[in-house]
Amino acid sequence: MVIINNASNTQKFNLERFQEKIKVFNFGTDIISDKTIDLKNELSIEGKKSMILELK
Secondary structure (H helix, E strand, O other), X not given: OEEEEOOOOOEEEEHHHHHHHHOOOOEEEEOOOOOXXXXXXXXXXXXXXXXXXXXX
16 A cells, blocks of 8 residues: 655545455555554654555
């Protein structure tokens, strides 16, 4: 899953709207930072950043 924030400020994403596609996954691992992301919560991403998640 690729997430891109092209805005200059931090954005929060409610992942509920993506549940149809990611409902079988509980977590994602950011392949750049190795940080684990809970896919049942809101996701925050800094401005002008991207994130590539390996879904698990």
